[in-house]
Amino acid sequence: MDILPIKDGSAARLPGPAFCAELQEEFSRQLLSIADWWLENALDRNLGGFFGEVSVRGTPDLQADKGVVLNARILWFFSELCLYLESPEYIAKYRHLADRAFRYFVERFDDKVHGGAVWSVDYQGKIVDGTKKTYAQAFSIYALSSYYRLSKDRLALDKALSYFELIEKNCVDRELGGYWEAVGRDWLPIEDVRLSDKDMNAPKTMNNHLHVMEAYTGLYRTSKKREVKGALTKSIQWFCEKILDKKSGHLRLFLNRDWTDISTSFSYGHDIEASWLLAEALENLGNPHLESEFSPCIHTLSGSCLREGIGEYGQVLDTYDFSLQTRHTDSEWWVQAEALVGFLNAWQSTGEERYWKAFLRVWQFVKDHQIDWEDGEWLYHSTLDRREEDQNYKAGFWKGPYHNGRAMMEVCRRIKSLSLYGNKNRADRNYEIAD
Template identity: 35%
Template sequence: MTMTLHTLSSEIRKEWLEHILPFWGGLKDETNGGFYGQVNADLRIDEQAAKGGIACSRILWSFSAAYRATGHETYLEYARHAFQFLARHLIDRQYGGLYWMVDCKGVPTDTRKHIYNQAFGVYALSEYYRASGDQEALDLAKELYRLIESKGYDAKRQAYKEEFDREWNEQPNEMLSGNGVVAHITMNTHIHVLEAYSTLYRAWPEAVVQESLHNLLSILYHHIFDADRRRLGVFFDKDWNSLVDVTSFGHDIEASWLMDEALDVIGSTNPDYKRMVLDLAYAVSERAVQQDGSLMNEQEGSHLDTSRIWWVQAEAMVGFFNAYQRTGDIQFLEQVFRMWNYTKKYIIDSRPGSEWFWSVDENGRPDQHEMAGPWKCPYHNSRFCLEILNRIEQAGSKL
């Protein structure tokens, strides 16, 4: 190996503190609150762009986590600014839950409620409570948790639902379907509810949340994980029939470490779940890592989507590092090093005042997606930085 863990840690810390966080901090909207909703590919900030519920939550999580890790008051102030906008403008005080979208001033423009969006609210508010001790944040996190469980969980089918209108009437799942199907149930929503509840349990270690985590892990294992193919199903009908033959490599490796985190949080040593975690990591490693060190996006049938997407690289580095910690298999650590070198060369935009490209093609050419938007947020890459830094520090001489 040509790179050391010390070098990896130093480079990632620099990228996080000197590149990623300054970019997002620079989008603070001092006039209308929150953070600007879009930065175009040419780095032009659209100050009039709408602001998404998911983006606001992810920004809130990122700065809250940054403050907890560093103690720098600037990050707490950014987090507080994001929290105030979310609490004042994105929470529906009449029917409950987070709106999908508001305009630049915080007026609701898309009032649909999606369980995926509510989960990110739980995730962010729980982390902000851990950073700030603000009881209002924890109360809102509990409120969203109860809404997810009361409105969004179908106990008969053992599934979390997807999309609702403002008044919580179930609607077709437009926002999280894809690959030519409209899915009644998605893997994506389930892994992010799991992620949210893991953080909520750290902030509010109540038995009901622990039970929800146990239930989610059971759902993932019994309904979503395909043990024969060592992958997660992606889209399902209401009876858990898979709708399309697709393997999402990024989601599989992300889910691998998120499930492992949930097991740690609740103190579970379930051998079936532990095997699922490693099966996913090994399968992605074998099938999707390219010669240049990158991870391709997905496979539908025999068609491979070879685009290299920013969040896929970020989550893969965490997932492979986690697999290395669990197995001691050096191939996983080598893949982290190679993927980081690839990310530095192609995914991180070297233009002053920029961040990470959305994606590049197999030749390393970036697309023209926005640099910031309703889905493009600091959550994946800032979390990658935090996770790798924490894992190296905690493991110390063991690595």
């Protein structure tokens, strides 16, 4: 291991070029493996778009409803994959999946009557649930922004901006701040605003605000519009000032309208995911004052996750239940994916070796217990959780290629950028390479 001096005089142990190259190869292979699984197993060639659900063994449920979040995540992933890849051969292999997802989104999920995206359609593409969940509008914006960057199709950017305007017009609490969880198809208030059956019926949630911030980061990166910049700034402030509990170091998951916390648990996965998404939002915003003010929140979240959320095998655990005063030991695929990026980001920004070690331990856990080496893709629950097959689907309402596919690309980019791995001009703020 080589030693890399840090600006404060301390030192972080870094892997040498050979180990970086080995890691890069592992993550690159896994990225293409994920993409190939979706190419080979998820396309609904009879009715268009993608199957609403595919089992752990790759068997599609031909009559499963199709959710907008899954479709948006597929659109985002294959758009970003084609932007990431350098080989014309690979780009040609996957580009049609991005185009397919965009066409189906516009044809079936885009609400031609009221605007925005409906929540779900049936297997034939007919609207099942027209609720306008802010979370879904956010993922739609995120995906459409990426597709525009790939295709330069003006319709994609126009849709993204129109959804942004609808959120800002209909989903903002003008008096107390923050975003409403959901409204009806016609953008009027509704009683049941839950994102899913397991969620609380709360008017404001962490998950909603996290993904609005994420979506606005992508839209601002794409459009550079002043109004998007203002909304992104506002979303960062709400997230750091209202949702992050600086005393506990965790995120408040469910909140009343006045921002009082009604949560019953912490979510370690959301803590570590939010840490790097917040860093990305601040970086794209480019406001030194806000970055100085809110960067400590990044380290608060990554630190609390590492301190409290690590399991016996190095994995990041699911949640901590207040009433039971215990950690739920399930390992879901998305938590491990976000932990890979979150811990690597924390190591890059602090130089603390504990984060590098945590990153490597999570990756080893993923290879041992989360990746399905026989049938492809990642298991919803790890092999340690012993779930029934119907609880371990590979594709569905809540499982797409977004978390793990994004993690593979993010890790590859970050490892490739290391000065000790073929890039002598690394621009990371926190490191100086000694001659």
